Each structure stands twice: as structure tokens, then as C-alpha cells.
Amino acid sequence: MRGTTRTVAVAAMSAVALLAAGCGSGDSDGDQSSAGGGAEGGEITVYGCNPQNPLVPQNTGETCGGDVLDQVFSKLVHYDADTAAPENDQAESIDTDDNQNFTIKIKQGLKFHDGTEIKAKNFVDAWNYAAYAPNGQYNGYFFEPIEGFGDLQCTGDGDDPCAKAGKPKAEEMTGLQVVDDYTFTIKTTEKVSNLPVRLGYSAFAALPDVFFDDPEAFGNKPVGSGPYKLDAWNKEQSIVLSKNADYTGDWPGKVDKITFKIYQDVDPAYNDVLADNLDIVTSIPASALIDDKYKSDLPDRNAQKETGRIDVLDFAPSSVDPNYDSVEVRKAISMAIDRDTIIQQIFNGTRTPATGWVSPVVDGYKADQCGEACTYDAEKAKSTLEAAGGFPGDKITLSYNADGGHKEWTEATCNSIKQALGVDCVAQGVVDFATFRSQIGDRKMKGMFRAGWQMDYPSIENFLAPLYKTGASSNDGDYSNPEFDDLIDQAAAATDEAEANSLYQQAEALLAEDMASIPMWYGKTTMGWSNNVTGVKITAFGTVDYTQVSVQ
Amino acid sequence: MTEQSIVEAPPTVDPHDAGEVGEERSLASDAWRAMRRNPLFWVSAVMIAVFVVMAAFPGLFTRTDPTVPVLAEARSRPGDGTWFGRDIQGYDIYARCIYGARASILVGLFTSIGTVLLGGTVGVIAGYVGGWVDSLLSRIGDVFFAIPLLLGAIIFLVSLPDFFNNNYLLIVLKVVLALVVLGWPSLARLMRSSVIQVKPNDYVQAARALGASPGRIIRSHVLPNALAPMIVVATINLGAYIAAEATLSFLGIGLQYPAISWGIDISSAIVGLRTTPHMLFFPGMFLSLAVLAFIMLGDAVRDALDPKSR
Numbered sequence: 001m002r003g004t005t006r007t008v009a010v011a012a013m014s015a016v017a018l019l020a021a022g023c024g025s026g027d028s029d030g031d032q033s034s035a036g037g038g039a040e041g042g043e044i045t046v047y048g049c050n051p052q053n054p055l056v057p058q059n060t061g062e063t064c065g066g067d068v069l070d071q072v073f074s075k076l077v078h079y080d081a082d083t084a085a086p087e088n089d090q091a092e093s094i095d096t097d098d099n100q101n102f103t104i105k106i107k108q109g110l111k112f113h114d115g116t117e118i119k120a121k122n123f124v125d126a127w128n129y130a131a132y133a134p135n136g137q138y139n140g141y142f143f144e145p146i147e148g149f150g151d152l153q154c155t156g157d158g159d160d161p162c163a164k165a166g167k168p169k170a171e172e173m174t175g176l177q178v179v180d181d182y183t184f185t186i187k188t189t190e191k192v193s194n195l196p197v198r199l200g201y202s203a204f205a206a207l208p209d210v211f212f213d214d215p216e217a218f219g220n221k222p223v224g225s226g227p228y229k230l231d232a233w234n235k236e237q238s239i240v241l242s243k244n245a246d247y248t249g250d251w252p253g254k255v256d257k258i259t260f261k262i263y264q265d266v267d268p269a270y271n272d273v274l275a276d277n278l279d280i281v282t283s284i285p286a287s288a289l290i291d292d293k294y295k296s297d298l299p300d301r302n303a304q305k306e307t308g309r310i311d312v313l314d315f316a317p318s319s320v321d322p323n324y325d326s327v328e329v330r331k332a333i334s335m336a337i338d339r340d341t342i343i344q345q346i347f348n349g350t351r352t353p354a355t356g357w358v359s360p361v362v363d364g365y366k367a368d369q370c371g372e373a374c375t376y377d378a379e380k381a382k383s384t385l386e387a388a389g390g391f392p393g394d395k396i397t398l399s400y401n402a403d404g405g406h407k408e409w410t411e412a413t414c415n416s417i418k419q420a421l422g423v424d425c426v427a428q429g430v431v432d433f434a435t436f437r438s439q440i441g442d443r444k445m446k447g448m449f450r451a452g453w454q455m456d457y458p459s460i461e462n463f464l465a466p467l468y469k470t471g472a473s474s475n476d477g478d479y480s481n482p483e484f485d486d487l488i489d490q491a492a493a494a495t496d497e498a499e500a501n502s503l504y505q506q507a508e509a510l511l512a513e514d515m516a517s518i519p520m521w522y523g524k525t526t527m528g529w530s531n532n533v534t535g536v537k538i539t540a541f542g543t544v545d546y547t548q549v550s551v552q
Numbered sequence: 553m554t555e556q557s558i559v560e561a562p563p564t565v566d567p568h569d570a571g572e573v574g575e576e577r578s579l580a581s582d583a584w585r586a587m588r589r590n591p592l593f594w595v596s597a598v599m600i601a602v603f604v605v606m607a608a609f610p611g612l613f614t615r616t617d618p619t620v621p622v623l624a625e626a627r628s629r630p631g632d633g634t635w636f637g638r639d640i641q642g643y644d645i646y647a648r649c650i651y652g653a654r655a656s657i658l659v660g661l662f663t664s665i666g667t668v669l670l671g672g673t674v675g676v677i678a679g680y681v682g683g684w685v686d687s688l689l690s691r692i693g694d695v696f697f698a699i700p701l702l703l704g705a706i707i708f709l710v711s712l713p714d715f716f717n718n719n720y721l722l723i724v725l726k727v728v729l730a731l732v733v734l735g736w737p738s739l740a741r742l743m744r745s746s747v748i749q750v751k752p753n754d755y756v757q758a759a760r761a762l763g764a765s766p767g768r769i770i771r772s773h774v775l776p777n778a779l780a781p782m783i784v785v786a787t788i789n790l791g792a793y794i795a796a797e798a799t800l801s802f803l804g805i806g807l808q809y810p811a812i813s814w815g816i817d818i819s820s821a822i823v824g825l826r827t828t829p830h831m832l833f834f835p836g837m838f839l840s841l842a843v844l845a846f847i848m849l850g851d852a853v854r855d856a857l858d859p860k861s862r
Contacts, residue, residue, distance in 0.1 A: 287825060288826070290824055291627075293827050345623050345640070346641075408640060412623055412641055415620075415641065426809075
């Protein structure tokens with residue numbers, strides 16, 4: 001339940017999200033689940049929130065809608081609930097010789113909920129629709145690696161870049177070709193070694209023909225292909241899913257009916273779980289996290305798991321604010337932050353101190369990449385800063401979006417910096433997330449600012465390339481290191497996974513050398529459930545694993 | 553906002569005391585005499601004095617800097633090395649409560665002065681001049697009166713430019729401005745009706761007949777005799793404005809960092825309601841006591857100024 005918008009890529013932990021984190025004492029490995037293997041059937045209710053956009057997988061980049069769509073749509077690839085490792089779902093095979101030309105065969109006989117068969121063209125059409133800029137699909141940028149993507153983008157300026165001359169040159173990407181009913185090919189502009197991993201993200205789901213007849217009506221009652229079908233979306237109240245009897249995949253759900261009850265705030269949802277009026281709450285409010293209150297409220301009915309999320313502090317680009325140019329100054333600031341105490345006191349243990357720029361949940365994670373620069377040492381921080389000639393400006397600023405519950409930890413972080421370095425540090429709230437992001441995007445934000453990254457797909461690449469490659473979409477600090485870019489390109493072209501991971505790790509080590517940003521902590525998700533259900537497990541994405549949940 | 557429903561004519565001379573001679577018995581001394589006998593007055597006066605000293609010289613009460621936290625001891629209970637414990641950030645709650653008095657007293661005082669000046673002036677002009685001026689001013693007052701205080705203040709504060717967040721005084725002034733803009737009409741109405749009541753009195757007519765200028769008549773004859781209800785309401789309102797400031801700060805739009813305010817502290821302590829309620833209790837108690845003190849003082853003043861209640 002991170003409010004993290006996947007598109008903006010950064011930062012969004014909504015108020016809900018802050019509350020979302022769990023609590024805990026660091027023993028989060030081991031059994032976060034109660035015993036599985038319960039009976040099939042029955043109904044459950046789950047905490048839900050208002051989807052931001054119509055329920056179309058290509059247009060949903062936040063978890064309120066995403067949690068629902070994950071059940072309604074199956075994808076080519078399925079991520080393992082525990083390890084996030086990709087396995088073929090609708091795909092029979094995904095083959096490539098050069099990481100640039102991919103041949104995808106889909107299983108025969110798969111059906112959408114309306115009974116039509118899933119064919120190769122359902123994928124190609126959906127992807128072209130999503131990438132075609134005038135359609136304004138939220139997840140359109142996921143198709144960027146595919147050849148011909150640029151021709152589907154608008155070129156005009158102003159309020160409506162798609163008007164008149166700005167209209168895209170083409171409506172279909174040249175890199176997508178339907179071979180036969182069950183086979184299609186993808187050609188990417190550059191080598192992309194982890195493309196098969198990406199295909200499990202909801203943006204890559206197939207859409208039935210009925211979608212193209214009336215996309216708007218479809219968004220209110222989507223016809224999917226997953227283990228559950230959507231019965232009704234009662235706006236502001238609930239979203240009701242029922243089991244898809246025709247589901248032939250390997251990951252069916254156990255319960256017959258899932259109702260997402262929509263709440264404005266997680267506190268009442270939590271109270272409903274205490275009263276057994278709601279079955280699963282996918283995040284725990286801050287009020288119950290303090291002193292592990294939820295553990296005594298919901299004994300044996302809570303779970304916590306590390307999920308693919310990292311929070312960092314970015315530095316404004318040198319052209320905007322040169323005060324943070326020196327690597328030594330950056331390292332001094334990083335060493336001045338007492339991550340352990342902040343996590344314990346502000347987050348009640350629902351974060352893990354970051355020791356690098358990549359989340360531990362993905363394959364290729366290497367511990368302690370940041371080294372001593374991410375270890376709190378007030379004296380060393382001060383001496384490092386003095387050796388670097390002190391802080392050039394009069395005060396350090398740390399900006400955050402004031403609508404996301406970030407005030408507490410930014411204030412605590414600033415206090416920690418202030419006490420260790422003796423330099424004034426001010427946490428500055430920016431009124432809301434949209435304003436905050438646009439100030440960063442326009443390169444007007446000075447000083448340091450917070451950024452959160454929720455992985456789109458479980459790959460080490462997703463934590464490095466979009467954030468730190470020269471000119472990448474979410475490279476907010478305008479970090480640029482040719483050596484880093486080179487390693488990322490090499491890794492993307494590598495055919496051997498181990499080799500690719502090692503190259504990515506080398507690239508990450510460069511981030512540590514340059515202190516491209518300050519890693520803060522990795523996220524955890526905490527859930528609680530009522531007496532009515534059993535077998536609740538948290539996936540590596542922080543969602544409920546519905547293949548395990550059953551009614552008690 | 554409290555409003556006086558019945559405005560009494562100021563007492564002239566109390567018949568019971570008429571027999572005593574040699575002592576000047578002005579309205580003020582009369583009120584003072586009555587107030588001195590009221591224990592409510594003394595209780596509230598002592599409390600207010602303490603709060604005012606707290607606001608002016610917080611260093612007398614604590615040597616702890618309210619902006620230096622000990623994060624490792626965050627949420628510690630009262631008595632664990634500090635009088636009132638520590639809050640979520642590890643700030644000393646006792647020091648925060650002491651330093652929070654300044655913002656509340658300043659906002660309450662400035663807002664009261666502002667509303668008295670603005671509302672009083674408008675009320676006197678409307679009441680004394682009458683006619684279309686009265687209608688115009690009263691209707692303008694009605695427009696502001698119709699805006700709910702909190703809603704209006706939220707809109708007002710959110711739309712103010714960032715300039716007001718520059719330093720402590722400006723942050724306080726911003727809240728004062730919002731409350732004055734929305735609070736003056738009740739005092740203007742009160743003043744207008746008092747003035748209308750005083751205006752037909754013989755001594756006013758006599759002064760006019762003798763050729764006194766309107767300014768002089770208002771200054772020497774109307775104002776002294778019409779001021780009492782406004783003083784009472786302004787005093788009671790002072791407490792209400794302190795509460796309003798805390799409410800706005802609680803909502804995150806009133807006072808902001810670097811200002812320290814009870815409202816801010818209450819807001820940040822709310823998550824601990826079930827687990828560490830002391831974080832909420834102490835700033836809440838200080839706020840309640842301050843509001844109570846001013847409302848009690850207002851009550852005592854009313855008792856003193858209103859001869860009917862004697």
C-alpha cells in the first residue's frame with residue numbers, strides 16, 4: 001500500500017504509506033505467515049482505497065488500483081510471491097539470442113473473462129495503445145525500450161502537444177510484430193537483458209477486443225484474464241471480485257469472493273480489523289505501530305516483510321545549488337544521519353537502514369555497497385566536513401512533500417545532521433506531491449530533497465538505470481558518470497545473468513564513490529488480519545498473496 | 553464567538569454608595585472595587601500573570617532548549633530524566649510547553665487588540681454617524697460575519713504568500729491577520745449598538761448643543777460610556793483566539809516551524825493517543841489552562857462592569 005506512483009517513480013509514499021510501514025524488531029525473516037493450506041471458498045473483505053484512474057492495467061500506476069488489477073489480470077510472467085523471481089504465466093516461452101530480438105509464444109486456450117481467447121494480437125494491440133501518446137496512458141513509458149516508441153510520441157509544445165503538427169508519426173511500434181495467433185516478436189532499440197523480467201508488470205497485460213470498442217466503460221468494469229473477475233466497482237465504497245471458474249493458470253485464489261472496502265484513512269480500517277468487521281488491513285496506522293501496539297492488538301495475526309522500496313535523499317544538480325558539489329560534503333552529511341535511531345523512534349522499526357542503492361529483495365543485491373559513508377559516526381562526519389573546508393552555504397535544506405507524512409522523519413534527519421555537523425539544517429515542506437515533483441522536474445528545488453523508489457519489476461536494473469543513468473527519466477540530481485553509463489549498457493547487453501548482476505554491482509559501487517545520493521532505508525510492509533482468515537502472506541511487492549489466504 | 557445579547561447602559565452612580573463622600577467613584581474605580589472582591593478574578597489574574605511571564609521570559613522556567621531533541625529517548629515517560637517526558641522527536645515536552653506560551657499569548661493579544669481597534673472604530677463610526685454609512689459598514693460586517701471562522705481562516709492562510717513564513721513574527725502576524733479579518737464584525741456590532749444606546753443621552757446632546765466637534769463628543773462622552781461591553785467580550789475572545797490559533801496550528805496551517813506552539817505539539821502527539829498519551833496531555837493542559845484563564849477573567853470583568861449582576 002505504498003502511494004508511490006510508479007510513474008513519477010519517486011517519492012510518493014502517501015499518508016497512508018507512512019502508516020503503512022510495519023513495525024517490528026528486525027526479525028522479519030522467517031514466518032510472516034500463519035499456516036497455509038486452509039479450506040477453499042468463502043468471502044473475505046480487504047482494505048481498499050480509491051483507484052486514481054479507471055481500472056485499465058496500462059493506466060494504473062498506483063497501488064489502490066494496482067492491488068485490484070493484479071488479481072483481475074494475468075500477465076505473460078508471474079512473480080514469485082516470496083522471492084519475486086519471474087516465472088512464465090501466460091507465456092509458453094520467451095526466447096532471445098541477443099537481448100534485442102525476443103520471440104514470445106503464448107499458451108494456447110487461455111481465455112479472457114468474457115470467453116474470448118487470448119491471442120498474440122491482444123498483447124500487441126494493448127501495448128501499442130498504451131504507448132500511443134494521445135491515449136494518455138499512465139504506464140506508456142514502460143514501452144520506451146521497444147523500437148519505434150519515439151514515433152508514437154507527440155512532438156508539439158504547449159498545453160496540447162498532440163495537436164495538429166505535434167501528432168505522432170505512427171500508431172504502431174515497429175518493434176512489435178504478430179507472427180501467428182500465439183506468437184509475436186519484440187525488437188528493442190538497445191539491448192535489454194531483463195526484458196522478460198519486466199513483462200510481469202501490469203502495463204504489459206493483454207487487453208480483450210471489447211476494450212477497444214469502449215475504453216471508458218471497460219475502465220469501470222474491466223474484463224481480465226486473472227484468477228478473479230471484477231463483479232462491481234461501487235465508487236467510493238467497494239470493489240467486488242469473484243473467483244474465475246475458468247482460470248487455468250498455476251496461481252488460483254482460494255476464496256470465492258474478495259471485497260475491497262474503500263476507506264479514506266487506514267485508522268478506521270485497522271479498528272474494523274480489531275472488531276472483525278474487516279478481514280485484512282494491508283498497512284498498520286502509525287498510532288498502532290508505536291511501541292508495537294499492533295502486536296498485542298493482533299497477536300499472531302500480523303506479518304511484516306521487506307519489500308522492494310528504497311528511500312534516498314537526492315542533491316539538487318550542481319547548476320541549481322553548487323553547495324553540495326563536493327563528494328566529501330555529501331559523505332559527511334550521510335555519516336551525520338543516525339539511521340538506526342530514526343528508524344527505531346520515528347518508524348518504529350518498519351524500515352531497514354540502507355547500505356546501498358539497491359533493495360535487498362532483488363536478485364543481484366550486494367550488501368554494504370555504501371560502506372562507512374552510510375554508517376552513523378558523528379565525529380567522523382564532522383572531521384570529514386572540516387577536512388573538506390566546511391559547508392559552503394549557511395544552512396542545509398531538506399525538502400519534502402507535506403502531504404505524505406514525511407515531516408517527522410525529515411525533521412529528525414535534519415536534527416541529526418544539525419547535531420553532528422553543527423551546520424543548521426531545515427526540513428522544508430512543499431505543499432503537495434505534485435508541486436514538489438514539478439519543482440524538482442523544473443530544476444528549481446535547491447538543497448537536498450527526499451525521493452522514494454518503489455520497484456516496478458524485480459530487477460537490480462530498475463534501481464540503477466532509471467535513477468542514475470545520464471539523462472534518465474527519474475535522474476533528479478542530474479547525476480552523470482560516463483563510466484556508470486557504460487557499465488549499465490554492458491550489463492543490459494550481457495547474456496549471462498550472473499555477469500549482468502556483477503556489472504550492475506560495479507555500477508552501484510560508482511554511486512558510492514560519487515555519493516550520487518544518500519541512501520536512507522529500505523521499506524517493509526506490515527499487515528494485520530482478523531480472526532476470520534488464515535494464511536495471509538505478504539509478497540515481495542508488499543501485496544497480499546491471495547493464493548494462500550483462506551477463510552477460517 | 554461570544555456575543556453580548558443585552559447591552560447594558562453603563563452605571564452612573566451606584567445609589568447604595570451615594571452616601572459615602574470624599575472618594576471619587578468613577579466607572580473604572582467602581583469596577584475595580586467589585587473585581588477585587590471576586591476570587592475568580594484573582595485566580596485568573598495569577599494564571600495569566602504566570603503565562604505572560606512564561607511568554608516573555610521562558611528562560612526563567614527552564615534551561616532546556618526546546619529545539620534540541622534527544623531522539624534516542626523519544627517518547628520517554630514523565631520522570632524519566634525530564635519533568636513531562638519527551639515527544640516523538642525527542643524534544644523535552646516541559647520546555648516545549650513553556651516556550652509554546654509565547655506564540656499563544658502573542659496571537660491572542662494581537663488578535664484581541666486588532667479586533668478591538670478595527671471592530672471598535674467601525675462600530676463607533678457606524679453607530680454615531682448612522683444613515684447610509686451605518687448600513688454600508690454593517691453590511692460589510694455581515695459579509696465577513698457570514699464566513700465561518702475556521703473555514704475562512706483556512707482559505708485565508710493557505711492563500712497567503714510564502715513571504716509570511718520568513719520569520720517568527722511574520723508567522724505569528726499571519727495567523728493574527730486571519731483571525732482579525734474574520735473576527736472584527738462581532739465587536740463592530742457590539743460597539744455600534746452601545747454607541748446607539750449612548751448617543752441619545754442628555755449629556756451627549758448637551759455637548760453637541762454646546763458646539764463640541766463629533767470627534768470630541770465621541771472621545772469624551774460616547775466612548776467612555778460605551779466601552780464596557782467591548783472590553784468584556786474582547787477579554788473572553790482572547791481565550792477563544794488562543795484556542796483558534798491552536799486549532800489552526802493543529803491543522804498544519806497556523807503557526808509553523810520555527811514557531812513552537814501547543815497546537816503543533818498536540819497535532820504531532822495525536823498518533824500516540826493509545827500508547828503514550830502524556831505527549832498529548834501536557835500541551836493540551838497548558839492550552840486549556842490558558843484559554844480558561846482568559847475566559848474566567850472576562851467573566852470577572854463582566855461581573856464588575858455589569859451593575860445588574862451585582
